[in-house]
Amino acid sequence: MRYLKYILIIFLLNQSNVNALIEVDITRGNLNPLPIAVSSLSIEKASNEELQKILKKKNIGAEISKVVENNLLTSGLFNPLNKDAFLQKPDIAHLKPRFEDWSLIKAQALITGKVIYENEKLRVEFRLWDVLAGKEMMALAFTTVPTNWRRVGHIITDKVYERLTGEKGYFDTRIIYVSEKGPKTKRIKKLAIMDQDGFNIKYLTLGNELVLTPRFNPTNQMVTYLSYFRNLPRVYLLDIETGIQEVVGDFPGMTFAPRFSPNGKKIIMSFAMDGNSDIYTMDLENRVVERITNHPSIDTSPSYSPDGKYICFNSDRSGYQQIYVMKSDGTKVKRISFGKGLYGTPVWSPRGDLIAFTKLHKGKFYIGVMRTDGSGERLLTENFYQEAPSWSPNGRVLIFYRETKSDSEGKGFSAKLWSIDLTGYNERLVDTETDASDPSWSSLLSN
Amino acid sequence: MGRNIIISSGFHLVVIFITAFSLPFLTKKPIDLPPIVSVELIQITDKTNIPFAPKAKKIIDKIKKKEEEKLTSEQAPPKKVKKEKPDSVPLPDENIEKVKKIEEKKQNPEKLDEEVKQVSEFEKKELFDPNNIAALIDKSKEEFSETDKKTDKITQSQNKDLSNVGLTLNEEDALKAQIFGCWSIPLGLPYNDNLLVRIKLQLKQDGTVVKTEILDHARMNKPGQGFYKVLAESALRAIKMCQPLRVPTEGYERWKELQLNFDAKEMLEG
Numbered sequence: 001m002r003y004l005k006y007i008l009i010i011f012l013l014n015q016s017n018v019n020a021l022i023e024v025d026i027t028r029g030n031l032n033p034l035p036i037a038v039s040s041l042s043i044e045k046a047s048n049e050e051l052q053k054i055l056k057k058k059n060i061g062a063e064i065s066k067v068v069e070n071n072l073l074t075s076g077l078f079n080p081l082n083k084d085a086f087l088q089k090p091d092i093a094h095l096k097p098r099f100e101d102w103s104l105i106k107a108q109a110l111i112t113g114k115v116i117y118e119n120e121k122l123r124v125e126f127r128l129w130d131v132l133a134g135k136e137m138m139a140l141a142f143t144t145v146p147t148n149w150r151r152v153g154h155i156i157t158d159k160v161y162e163r164l165t166g167e168k169g170y171f172d173t174r175i176i177y178v179s180e181k182g183p184k185t186k187r188i189k190k191l192a193i194m195d196q197d198g199f200n201i202k203y204l205t206l207g208n209e210l211v212l213t214p215r216f217n218p219t220n221q222m223v224t225y226l227s228y229f230r231n232l233p234r235v236y237l238l239d240i241e242t243g244i245q246e247v248v249g250d251f252p253g254m255t256f257a258p259r260f261s262p263n264g265k266k267i268i269m270s271f272a273m274d275g276n277s278d279i280y281t282m283d284l285e286n287r288v289v290e291r292i293t294n295h296p297s298i299d300t301s302p303s304y305s306p307d308g309k310y311i312c313f314n315s316d317r318s319g320y321q322q323i324y325v326m327k328s329d330g331t332k333v334k335r336i337s338f339g340k341g342l343y344g345t346p347v348w349s350p351r352g353d354l355i356a357f358t359k360l361h362k363g364k365f366y367i368g369v370m371r372t373d374g375s376g377e378r379l380l381t382e383n384f385y386q387e388a389p390s391w392s393p394n395g396r397v398l399i400f401y402r403e404t405k406s407d408s409e410g411k412g413f414s415a416k417l418w419s420i421d422l423t424g425y426n427e428r429l430v431d432t433e434t435d436a437s438d439p440s441w442s443s444l445l446s447n
Numbered sequence: 448m449g450r451n452i453i454i455s456s457g458f459h460l461v462v463i464f465i466t467a468f469s470l471p472f473l474t475k476k477p478i479d480l481p482p483i484v485s486v487e488l489i490q491i492t493d494k495t496n497i498p499f500a501p502k503a504k505k506i507i508d509k510i511k512k513k514e515e516e517k518l519t520s521e522q523a524p525p526k527k528v529k530k531e532k533p534d535s536v537p538l539p540d541e542n543i544e545k546v547k548k549i550e551e552k553k554q555n556p557e558k559l560d561e562e563v564k565q566v567s568e569f570e571k572k573e574l575f576d577p578n579n580i581a582a583l584i585d586k587s588k589e590e591f592s593e594t595d596k597k598t599d600k601i602t603q604s605q606n607k608d609l610s611n612v613g614l615t616l617n618e619e620d621a622l623k624a625q626i627f628g629c630w631s632i633p634l635g636l637p638y639n640d641n642l643l644v645r646i647k648l649q650l651k652q653d654g655t656v657v658k659t660e661i662l663d664h665a666r667m668n669k670p671g672q673g674f675y676k677v678l679a680e681s682a683l684r685a686i687k688m689c690q691p692l693r694v695p696t697e698g699y700e701r702w703k704e705l706q707l708n709f710d711a712k713e714m715l716e717g
Contacts, residue, residue, distance in 0.1 A: 166673070
């Protein structure tokens with residue numbers, strides 16, 4: 001009897017092979033933008049009339065859907081379909097979409113919504129539908145003051161983006177940059193802040209002092225930047241919400257690019273002491289300065305890894321400017337860039353997997369990324385002059401600035417912000433009122 | 448005591464014996480290689496031999512007239528036989544395929560060996576039927592070639608032969624190519640994680656999907672696996688978009704249930 005058991009097992013083993021399910025491995029797909037229909041958000045007549053008075057917009061539902069549509073388009077991952085092709089009215093679609101109509105125009109996902117004005121508040125509902133599966137994927141409602149309508153559009157986009165791509169969005173964010181005006185030799189530079197899509201621009205300084213390298217605190221809406229006061233470099237902290245500004249300290253010689261640590265409690269920067277430029281940190285609570293590198297070469301542009309354990313920076317200790325990584329206490333320094341040309345402005349991705357950099361090779365400037373061990377270098381974009389990449393909070397997009405050639409008198413010069421995603425294909429000009437440089441991307445506002 | 452040991456050893460020997468003759472890897476051994484090689488050849492001939500079809504027809508006519516010895520000499524070596532099995536994928540012109548096969552045999556007479564000739568002796572009759580050439584070439588599949596006469600499709604016989612093996616490479620390629628085009632891979636997935644979604648399908652004969660089942664469904668609700676839901680949904684969308692799936696025209700029993708393993712890792716790692 002005992003042996004029969006074994007024989008049976010062996011028999012079953014053989015049988016299982018005979019009746020095995022046929023398996024097909026699908027290891028490739030397309031990376032084309034996902035066709036998505038963004039229906040106008042419906043709004044009742046009474047609400048619309050009230051909101052028209054307040055916001056001076058004909059149809060705020062349509063405006064919010066435009067914000068969402070534009071965000072999705074600029075991400076490069078979605079293809080918002082032309083509204084003229086829509087067969088179903090927004091209000092009915094929001095109640096129950098006729099999926100056949102939407103799949104007819106090749107939509108794979110559908111966004112519908114509704115705007116209500118009640119108790120002096122704007123209430124926006126939206127639903128995300130899977131057209132092919134014929135089911136609702138997500139439904140949310142937001143209530144806010146009417147003037148916040150653009151932010152509602154950004155938050156909706158973040159939710160949709162996260163639901164459909166699996167990663168956090170980056171739309172409800174802001175960008176701080178240096179606004180530039182005037183001839184090249186006599187530029188007026190102001191700190192400016194705007195939404196990531198270029199709207200709601202505000203100027204934070206008057207322009208009577210030179211401002212450089214503003215950087216967001218990754219944990220809140222605080223900014224650190226460098227400004228020259230009576231020809232002395234000063235590092236400032238600026239609270240964007242309150243407008244309160246404070247001096248972190250005066251630093252001797254050349255000072256560069258202050259940047260926050262991931263927990264926002266320290267700033268890291270490089271400055272020259274006794275003619276030698278090294279990397280230092282400053283504790284923002286007790287203002288204690290700590291020297292991190294001590295090398296006769298020029299060490300600049302430090303940037304923390306998201307876990308705060310490592311720092312990347314550039315140094316010419318090998319004879320040429322290259323990127324190095326070290327522990328946050330300054331030990332175990334390791335060179336990671338070995339390609340031809342000069343490497344600078346390394347910035348660690350918020351995802352922790354990549355380091356973005358600027359590269360100068362044969363007179364051309366490149367923005368690229370490499371893994372944190374220096375492998376897998378990819379150059380995303382090439383131009384006459386471009387630098388200072390800054391990551392979107394989800395680590396998918398880089399914003400940087402690009403300058404054009406000018407003659408000896410500075411004619412033809414311009415500086416503009418550009419963004420590019422990690423594929424290298426989705427490069428876009430970020431609209432600003434004036435010339436712009438040194439952008440820095442905030443974390444998500446709605447976190 | 449001694450008797451028990453003898454009985455025990457006897458039973459163990461029986462078990463070992465049964466194991467040796469029934470384990471899948473042992474029984475499968477001779478079938479293993481051929482299908483893989485064959486697909487490639489057929490694909491090549493599909494493209495390259497079509498212009499020469501008239502010439503090939505003449506060759507078929509000649510073959511029909513040839514003596515038995517000659518027929519045996521035209522049998523392809525075993526490997527080639529298996530290569531032709533994947534023909535079962537529906538192709539635009541079956542006649543052309545058949546012609547190609549014969550032509551190929553004739554073009555490579557130097558590859559024939561004694562063993563092949565001997566084995567092929569019993570297949571002479573079928574060789575005269577142009578619809579059964581593929582089966583005839585397969586010296587070990589005489590029985591199947593008999594059944595093919597009824598269906599008038601060369602490749603089907605081989606499909607039946609492969610009913611326990613899986614789809615032929617041509618069939619698999621056709622299905623893969625279709626789904627590749629439909630699957631929009633979500634780009635925000637953590638490519639260091641397990642990005643495999645296994646979906647079991649129940650299909651109708653025309654390739655429309657009756658039922659889909661995500662095999663690792665439990666993963667959707669696990670903490671830190673939120674991306675899995677996104678990935679699974681994208682795979683389901685791909686299946687729905689692709690309907691009806693490009694399935695073989697025959698052998699429904701073989702593929703009425705399929706498992707698709709969607710793995711985005713390769714694409715996302717770049």
